[in-house]
Amino acid sequence: MRKVSYIIILAVLSLVACKNEKKQEPVMETETVETEMEAPIIKELNITLNPKSESSATGTIIFKEENGTVSMHAMISGLTPGEHAIHIHEKSDCSAPDGASAGGHWNPTNQPHGKWGAETGYHKGDIGNFTADAQGNGHVMFSTNEWCIGCDDETKNIVGKGVIVHAGVDDFTTQPTGDAGGRVSCAGIIE
DSSP, X not given: OHHHHHHHHHHHHHXXXXXXXXXXXXXXXXXXXXXXXXXXXXXXEEEEEEEOTTOOOEEEEEEEEETTEEEEEEEEESOOXXXXXXXEESOOOOOSTTSGGGXXXXXXXXXXXXXTTOTTOOOTTEEEEEEEOTTSOEEEEEEESSOBSSOSOTTTBOTTOEEEEESSXXXXXXXXXXXXXXXXXXXXXXX
């Protein structure tokens, strides 16, 4: 019987000892990883329009690409009051006195000339018309995801192209120019 008593006493002592031990929770090591939020890539080009065809039309154009959309803001002065067309042309060469060195409208997808967004087609350079006020000042605001600044897609990349302001209005039908008249101002889009 003494043997049984010793066994019971040992069992009780073991239980008490186990209860008095602090249970240690497993420690999980965590690593704090700081991630930098990538800032959106913004590309911006500022170009200067120079007079052509003995005009006095000058100005500045800002192209800005952000989140896959290119916006264009053109500020032009020295125009005759009224409507004028503005297009992106295939070359950034403005060396000819009449701007002819800029080539034809930029049309990398071989579409007919037309109003931007027309179902029948349009050139990627067919921006459209704007109005110069009585003092000969005009502003153009335009944005699209069909352009890019310096990307690898040649059907979207505007770098290496030219901007032409025309003396007249684009009729959106005459092929391939829209019958917009002479080239009164030119700028090359160079990155």
